[in-house]
Amino acid sequence: MLRFYIALWAAKLAQLMLRLLGRKGTYFAGKLAIKLCPDFLGRIGRPKTLIGVTGTNGKTTVSNLLCDVFEFWGITLVNNRYGSNINAGVASALIENATLGGKCKRELGVLEMDERSAKLIYPYIKPDYLIITNLFRDSMRRNAHPEYISGLLSANIPPETKLILNADDLISSSVAPNNERRYFSISHIDGELPSRDNIVIDARICPNCATALEYDFRRYNHIGRAHCPKCGFASPAPDFALSSADFSARRMFISEGEESYEYRLISDTVYNIYNALSVVALLRTMGYGADKIASAFESLKIVQSRFWEENIRGKLLTVIMAKGLNAVACSRSFDYVGAEPGKKSVVLMLDDVFDEKTSSENIAWLYDADFEFLVSPDIEQIVTVGVRSLDSKMRLLIAGVPEEKIVAVPNECDAAAAVNISDAEKIYVLYELYRYNSAVMVRNKIAERIEKEA
Amino acid sequence: MTIEYIYPEIANLFGDSANFKYLKKSIPGAEFIETGLNDVPAFASTAPSLIYMGAMSENSQKLALSRLMPHKECLRELIEGGTHFLFTGNSFELFGKYIEQNGERIPALDILDFYAVCDTGKRYNGFFLGEHGGEKITAFNSRFSNAFPGDGVQGFAKVIRGRGLNADCTYEGVVKNNFIGTYLLGPLLVQNPLYMRALMQELGSEQEPAFFAAGMEAYAKRLAEFEDTKRELD
Numbered sequence: 001m002l003r004f005y006i007a008l009w010a011a012k013l014a015q016l017m018l019r020l021l022g023r024k025g026t027y028f029a030g031k032l033a034i035k036l037c038p039d040f041l042g043r044i045g046r047p048k049t050l051i052g053v054t055g056t057n058g059k060t061t062v063s064n065l066l067c068d069v070f071e072f073w074g075i076t077l078v079n080n081r082y083g084s085n086i087n088a089g090v091a092s093a094l095i096e097n098a099t100l101g102g103k104c105k106r107e108l109g110v111l112e113m114d115e116r117s118a119k120l121i122y123p124y125i126k127p128d129y130l131i132i133t134n135l136f137r138d139s140m141r142r143n144a145h146p147e148y149i150s151g152l153l154s155a156n157i158p159p160e161t162k163l164i165l166n167a168d169d170l171i172s173s174s175v176a177p178n179n180e181r182r183y184f185s186i187s188h189i190d191g192e193l194p195s196r197d198n199i200v201i202d203a204r205i206c207p208n209c210a211t212a213l214e215y216d217f218r219r220y221n222h223i224g225r226a227h228c229p230k231c232g233f234a235s236p237a238p239d240f241a242l243s244s245a246d247f248s249a250r251r252m253f254i255s256e257g258e259e260s261y262e263y264r265l266i267s268d269t270v271y272n273i274y275n276a277l278s279v280v281a282l283l284r285t286m287g288y289g290a291d292k293i294a295s296a297f298e299s300l301k302i303v304q305s306r307f308w309e310e311n312i313r314g315k316l317l318t319v320i321m322a323k324g325l326n327a328v329a330c331s332r333s334f335d336y337v338g339a340e341p342g343k344k345s346v347v348l349m350l351d352d353v354f355d356e357k358t359s360s361e362n363i364a365w366l367y368d369a370d371f372e373f374l375v376s377p378d379i380e381q382i383v384t385v386g387v388r389s390l391d392s393k394m395r396l397l398i399a400g401v402p403e404e405k406i407v408a409v410p411n412e413c414d415a416a417a418a419v420n421i422s423d424a425e426k427i428y429v430l431y432e433l434y435r436y437n438s439a440v441m442v443r444n445k446i447a448e449r450i451e452k453e454a
Numbered sequence: 455m456t457i458e459y460i461y462p463e464i465a466n467l468f469g470d471s472a473n474f475k476y477l478k479k480s481i482p483g484a485e486f487i488e489t490g491l492n493d494v495p496a497f498a499s500t501a502p503s504l505i506y507m508g509a510m511s512e513n514s515q516k517l518a519l520s521r522l523m524p525h526k527e528c529l530r531e532l533i534e535g536g537t538h539f540l541f542t543g544n545s546f547e548l549f550g551k552y553i554e555q556n557g558e559r560i561p562a563l564d565i566l567d568f569y570a571v572c573d574t575g576k577r578y579n580g581f582f583l584g585e586h587g588g589e590k591i592t593a594f595n596s597r598f599s600n601a602f603p604g605d606g607v608q609g610f611a612k613v614i615r616g617r618g619l620n621a622d623c624t625y626e627g628v629v630k631n632n633f634i635g636t637y638l639l640g641p642l643l644v645q646n647p648l649y650m651r652a653l654m655q656e657l658g659s660e661q662e663p664a665f666f667a668a669g670m671e672a673y674a675k676r677l678a679e680f681e682d683t684k685r686e687l688d
Contacts, residue, residue, distance in 0.1 A: 140596045141579040141688070145467050147511040148574065199471060204463040210491055210517055212463070327469075359686045360581050360679040362594040364640025367469030387679075390672035394644060397665045398475060 007037035008044065008102050011095045026083025030091030041087060041124035044094045045104035047078050050125070051282065052161075054113045054153070055133030055172060056146075057329055058275045059085070061302060062133055063112040065266075065279045069296045070108060078109035085112040087120040115149050116142055118156040126158040129286065131278050132165055135172040136221065136328040137200060137368060146171050146202050164282045166274065167238040168223050170203035170213075184281040185238035186273060188217045188225075189245060196220045196335065200327055200368045208233050219270060220335070221328050240281040242273065254280055261290040264297045271332060272302055312447055313454040316342075316426040319443050324350045324432030327368035337428045338373035343380055345424035347415055347442060351386035353434040363391045371399040380423050383407045385415045385442070412438050416445030421453055455484040455657060456502040460495060461510075461518055462488050468596065470508025470542055472641035477504075479664035480654060491521055498528055501537045503657050509543020509639045512555050512572060512598070519548055519562060530565050538657060539633040542642050544570070544599055546628060546635020553599070566628055566635070567604035568619070574598050580687030582638055583680040584611030584626050589648040592676045593638035601637070603628060610636050615680060616687055632656070647673055 011033035018028065033040045053063045060081075067079050080093040090111050097106050113121055115135070132153070135146045143149055150171055157163070157176045165173045167183035188194075195218040202221070206213055206228035218224035227234035245252045245265055252265040254277065266276050276297075283293050306321035320336070323329035330350065337346055355361035374382060374396065382405055384392035389408040396406050407418045419427060427446055431439030459465075459474045478486055487502070489495045497505055510518060522529065529549075533539065547553050547570040553560045555572045562569075577598055584591045591611045600620035603609075609618070609625025618626040619637070627636035636642070643650040647669035654663060663669060679685055 140468055141577070144574075144577060144596075144598065145511050147513060200466075201463075205491060212490060212492065359688055360676060362579070362581070362596065362640070363645070364469035364472075364594060364596075367472035367475075367641045367644070387675075390668070390675055394665060394668050394672050397668055398472070398479060398644065403665075403668070 001043075003037045004040060004043045004102065007033040007040050008095065008098065009100070010036060011091075012098075012100070015092070015096060026080065026092045027088050028092070029095050030084075030088035030093075033091050033095060034088060039124060041091055041094075041121065043102065044091070045098055045102050046094065046125060047097075047104050047106045047109035049107065050109045050111065050127045050129075052111055052113045052127035052130040053133070054115045054118075054130065056115065056136040056138050056149075057326070058133040058271060058278075059112050061272065061275045062131055062278055063110055064303060065275065065300060066110045066282070068300055069279065069283065069293070070110065072296045072299060073292075075108055076106060078104065078106045078111070080111050085114040086117045090121055090125060115153060118152045122156040122158055127161050129282055130157060130161050130163055131282055132163065132172045132175055133275065133278060134166050134169045134223070135175075136326070137202065137365075139325045140364065141362070150175055162285065164278060164285060165236075166223075166278070167236045168219065168225060170207075170222060170226060170235060173236055174207065182239045182281055182285045183236050184240040184274075184277045185225075186219070186242040186270065186277065187244070192217070192219070194218070195224070197372065198331060198370055199372075206231060206233050220332065240277065240284065242277050245273070252276075256284065261294065263294050264300070266297060266300050267302050269336075275302075276300075308443075310447070312450045315421070315424065315450050315454060317429075317443060317447055317450065318426065319429045319431065319439055321433060321436070322348075322350060322430040324352050324435075325365050327365050330430075331370040331373065333430050334370055334373035337430070338376050338379070340426060342378060342425040343423060344378055344426045344428060345381040345383070345419050345421070346374060346379055347383045347385060347419060347427070347429045347446075348392055349385045349412065349415070349429065349431040349435050349439055349442065350392065351388045351432065351435070353432065356387050361388055363388060363395075366391065366395045371395050371401075375400045379405070381405055381407065381420045383409055383415055383418050385409050385412050412442060415442045416449060419446055419449070421446070421449050455481060455659070456487060456496065456500070457481070457484055457504045457506065458487045458489055458496045458502040460489050460505060460507040461491050461521070462508075463490060464514040464517065465508040465510045465545055467509040467511060467639075468543060469640040473508070473540065473542065473643045474506055476641070476644050476650070476664065477506075480650070480661065481657070481659050484659075491517065495525060497532060497537075498525055501532055501535065504538040504540060505532070507541045507545040509545060512574065515544065515548065515553060515555075516560060518545070519560065522548060522563060526563050526565065529563065533565060533630055533633045536632050538653075539635070540653070541633075541635040543637065543639040544572075544597060546637075547599065547601065549628075549633070549635060550601065566630055566633075567607050568601050568628060570599050570601045572599035578617060580616050581680055582616035582626060583614040583677075584616070585614060586611040586649060587652055589646075589652070590614070590677055591638070591646055591649060592673065592680050593642050593645055594640060595637055596639060597637055601628070610634050644669065645673065645676065
C-alpha cells in the first residue's frame, strides 16, 4: 500500500509541476504512477459510476458528447477528454480527481479507453457501463485485425459491465456475449442506398456455420443488418432504433419498443448519428428521462475541427480529416467527396507522420481503402502529396482514375501550387489526423491562390 | 489462362486482394475465379495457371484448413505438377505440418516441410528487403507467427533487411516447384513490378504489368528508403 501512496503523491507532484510549466501532461503522471506501482489502477479510487467508451472509430466524439451532456446538467466528472486513452491516460484522469488519500472526488466518470489497451485497463478499472462504438480494421501494426481486438475485449471486459453495443455491427455486437447488453441501431432510411461497394467487409460469413451472410442492407463496410439463410443467425434486435430522421428540421426519432422519442439531430453524417445514438442509448439505460436528454441535445455540438468548409469567391474549399492507416475512415471521406456534386479537385495528404521520419510506411492499408469512390467524372484532378505520393498514385491508377488526372507531389510545400483552381468548383483537402497543421498550411495557400486568381 | 483466388471473403486481411486486382488489370484476357468458402474450388477439376490466397485471421486459418483438407492430395499433385501458387501473409502456413496457435497444435495440410508457431501476445512489424531471382523485393511484415523449416526447404527471398521465416532464418518464404508462400503481406505484386513482370512471364504473358512505369517509380523510391540503413525497420 505504501508503494501506491508514493506513486500517487509522486504523480500528483508531477501533475502540479507540469501545470506550473503550462503543460497539460495528461499522460506522464499516469505513466509514472503505473511504473512505480504496477497495479495502481486497481488501487486508486474510482467514481461511484464509471462509463467507458471504446471502439475503433467515434470514441472521442462519443466521450465528448457525454461529457457535454453531463456538464450541461451541472455534473462535474472525471474524464480524459484532453488526454490519452491508454492505461496511463486513464490513470492520469483519476489522479487529477483523487484526494491525497487516493479517494475519488467525483461521483461520475466518463473515460475513453483504447481498445488495444483492454488487458491493461479492465483487470483494474471495471466500468459500470461500456459503449463499444464499432470495430473495424485499424493500424495493422498495433491492432492486427478486428477479430483480434474483439477477442481481446471479450477476454478482458469485466462480467459485471453493462454493454451498449451497435446492433448494426456484427463484430462489436458480439463482444463479451455473456454480459448484460443493450443495442442501438439505425433503421434503413428512405433514400439510403441498399449497399456500398466496399473492398473491406469483415463480416461476410455466419459466425455459427460459415455460410455466406445475406445483408438486408449494408450501409458501409460491415455496418448494416444481416442474417444467415442457413442457421437463422441474424443481427441482434435493437433496444434503441433510430426509426426516422428529418434532415431539414434536424430531428431524429428513436424508438424503444412501442414508444418513440424525439431528439435534435446534431449531425447529418451517418457515423456521427451513430455516435449520438449511442449516447442516447447509454443515458436511457442509466435511467435518465428522454425529455431531460432531449433538452441537453438541443445545445449539443460535435466539434468540427475535423471538417472545415469555407466558400471563397464562389469556390468551396473543404478540409476533412481522413485518418491515415484507417481504411474505413478514409473510405467514408472518399465516399463523401465522390458523391458531392460539382467539378472537384482533391488533395490527398494521407502519409503517416511518424513513419515518414524514421521508417517507411506499410502501404497495404491503401488497398483496403475504397479509392474507387474517387473514380468520378466530376473529379477533375487528384493531387497526391508526400513521401508516399507515388504509392497513392499507383493506388488511384489501379482504382481506375485516369493517369492524366493525377499529380504526385512529394513535398507538401508544393501541393497548393499543383492544384487546378480554375476548373474546380470545389476543392477538398483530405488529411491524416497528425497532419492537420500541414493540411491547414496547404489549405491557406490554396485560399490565397483563389483570392488572387479567381 | 485461369487465375483462382481462394476464399477471398476471409483471405484479404491486409490489402491482399490488391494482388488479384492487379493481375486482372495486367492480364485482362485471363479468366479470374473467386472461390468462396462454400464453393468447390476450380482447382479440384482443372489445374489453374495460378492459385492465389492472402492473409487471414487465426480463426480463419482453422476454417480454411477444414475446407482445404479434403483437397489435400489434389493440392499436393498440383504443386508436384508445377502449378503456380502465390500464398501471401500467413496463408502459406496452411501447407506446413501444423500451426501452433497460442499453444494449441492445429494439424495443417502437411504438404511442405515446415511448421508455424503463432503467439498473439507478440506481434512483429517491419519492412522487408530481400533478393529473389536477382531482383530486390520490397515488402512488409505484420504478423504474430514464425515458421520453422526443415533442412531441405528452399526460400523465396534472401533476407537483406528485416525478418525471414523466423528471427534467425536467412531467407523469407518457402518455395517448392512453382509454389511460393511468403509472410510478406498485402500488395506484394504492386510493390514489386519486376517480380510481377517475371511472374507474368512464367504464366505465359509477355505484356508489361499495368501502369509499369508508375509502379517502377514508386518501387525505386521505396527501395531507396529500405536501403537507407538509417531508416528503422518499424
